[in-house]
Amino acid sequence: EDQVTQSPEALRLQEGESSSLNCSYTVSGLRGLFWYRQDPGKGPEFLFTLYSAGEEKEKERLKATLTKKESFLHITAPKPEDSATYLCAVQALGNSGYALNFGKGTSLLVTP
Amino acid sequence: EAGVAQSPRYKIIEKRQSVAFWCNPISGHATLYWYQQILGQGPKLLIQFQNNGVVDDSQLPKDRFSAERLKGVDSTLKIQPAKLEDSAVYLCASSPDQGWYEQYFGPGTRLTVT
Structure with missing residues (x-):
């Protein structure tokens, strides 16, 4: 059965203090790994898709990387507006549909 | 480009009552999903439509939940009771x-x- 585990559950950073969020996954075959950002009271907002080990993608202060067992979301010099819950999801090969299997998320708080 | 629209935004009902939710996807999008997100959890797929046909409803509690996408555009999700x-x-x-x-x-x- 596909499993997605995110750590830590919560993270508090000072503005400018870089860190990484982890997403460990178990899937029979990976079609894609997704990162979403979710603000309180809103739906998840798409950030990145990674398809194969070794792939990296960047957007402003965020950089996502992928290995065969896990993905990292690196946050460089975060600002308070980066505070949100970050969700990781996997999409497996062979599924009849294209459902995303989500982890529980990492709640990030960046303080001034 | 307009995003995915949903209504209502909030609903409070008593147990055993029925409720319906409405979704209008992004124009031209053929695939529509309904997810359930319990507080502190990631979203969990309930049902996936491709146009007006069901692709995956394996995690939909069919004794109380139903969903339809009649013209391949809007969709409704109902819970009863x-x-x-x-x-x-x-x-x-x-x-x-x-x-x-x-x-x-x-x-x-x-x-x-409640």
Whole structure:
């Protein structure tokens, strides 16, 4: 059965203090790994898709990387507006549909 | 481009009552998903439509939940009768086609069952 585990559950950073969020996954075959950002009271907002080990993608202060067992979301010099819950999801090969299997998320708080 | 629209945004009902949620996907998107997000959890797929046909409803509690997408555009999700454990945010997402991996989410409907 596909499993997605995110750590830590919560993270508090000072503005400018870089860190990484982890997403460990178990899937029979990976079609894609997704990162979403979710603000309180809103739906998840798409950030990145990674398809194969070794792939990296960047957007402003965020950089996502992928290995065969896990993905990292690196946050460089975060600002308070980066505070949100970050969700990781996997999409497996062979599924009849294209459902995303989500982890529980990492709640990030960046303080001034 | 307008995003995924959902209504209502909030709903409070008593257990055993019925409730319906509405979703209008991004224009032209063939694939529509309904997810349930319980507080502190990631979203969990309930049902996936491709145009007006069901692709995956394996995790839909069919004794109380139903969904339809009659003309391949808008969709409704219904719960009848509601239980306390149905309290959650119901998210609708869409993508251009099944082969398109990224899904775009609406703001969700927060349901409280008392």
